[in-house]
């Protein structure tokens with residue numbers, strides 16, 4: 001098979017391949033960019049595989065970076081773009097189920113394609129548009145099927161993350177997974193516990209960002225893969241519910257974790273624990289804690305000024321998206337944002353009074369000063385007080401007198 005017109009990303013990279021070939025080696029485009037081109041999807045990174053050994057590649061180009069030289073990968077820099085160029089290799093001895101202990105560089109393209117995860121990812125493309133397909137990847141692409149190259153048991157034993165990649169591709173591409181590959185996942189699901197959580201995290205989120213999340217979730221649940229992800233085991237019923245409810249992919253990582261935590265019914269403390277176990281960034285944890293509260297309020301039709309203020313304009317659309325996915329939002333996002341815009345202030349800094357002003361008026365520094373500012377903030381947000389310095393000052397004095 002031959003692609004008539006190659007996307008411009010490949011045409012831009014052609015001088016790299018030409019240089020390698022002129023030196024007597026083979027070089028091809030490989031991996032996701034070839035798969036996505038054949039599916040008519042936009043491509044991200046152009047990866048090149050070559051028969052030239054890393055030192056040979058480096059000798060051919062002025063500017064290279066050793067991005068993974070022990071695995072044969074050298075990045076070639078050309079007119080501001082980096083091209084990952086990897087020597088054909090075989091892999092052996094995956095003691096940790098994720099990275100090959102030893103790689104052997106080889107000169108044969110077929111051997112290189114043979115070590116890859118799925119047939120749709122084991123296609124090579126020449127600069128003239130010819131596709132090289134040793135493992136029936138083209139018919140799997142046509143049948144919308146994810147199938148391991150060779151023996152699925154061996155493939156997942158080598159790299160257990162591939163099971164998560166399979167469910168992620170199913171969600172992104174609307175593909176089914178070949179029955180033998182499914183059996184391989186069923187047999188090897190527990191190996192996922194040997195994989196760094198951060199890597200599972202990336203694939204899991206990509207699965208729920210995919211356009212057809214139920215395609216991946218079906219396999220994730222039916223094969224029992226979910227049990228080997230941190231803390232998911234007790235939430236089987238909720239995950240099952242989610243797979244039926246999700247109509248389309250979510251828009252962001254924050255939305256992914258918000259919907260999970262909302263469906264699991266987690267408190268802020270539990271959100272923190274779950275997301276820490278999934279090795280999440282602190283900012284994500286903070287955002288999800290806020291967004292989950294907002295989803296609850298939206299679902300219960302109890303959105304008020306204070307909730308809008310605390311949630312903020314970035315998280316409101318996410319919380320409303322999640323509530324919509326769960327079929328429970330009576331609000332349009334634009335309405336929530338318009339109500340948010342109408343608030344007198346959008347941060348504590350915007351209060352027309354400072355701690356310094358309160359101290360100048362004789363209020364002593366200490367906890368009561370902070371309490372007074374918190375009181376004013378809430379009153380202004382809720383529209384009980386106008387955001388004017390003299391009004392806020394007298395309200396603070398009254399508040400502290402009543403408290404005393």
Ligand SMILES: Nc1ccn([C@@H]2O[C@H](COP(=O)(O)OP(=O)(O)OP(=O)(O)O)[C@@H](O)[C@H]2O)c(=O)n1
Nearest residue numbers: 031032033044115116117118121122159161162
């Ligand atoms: N665990 C893995 C990861 C990658 N690959 C191979 O390396 C290629 C590039 O991997 P990567 O860039 O991670 O994924 P892509 O398939 O390119 O997909 P995407 O860019 O959408 O993540 C894959 O196509 C596949 O041939 C593999 O065999 N096993």
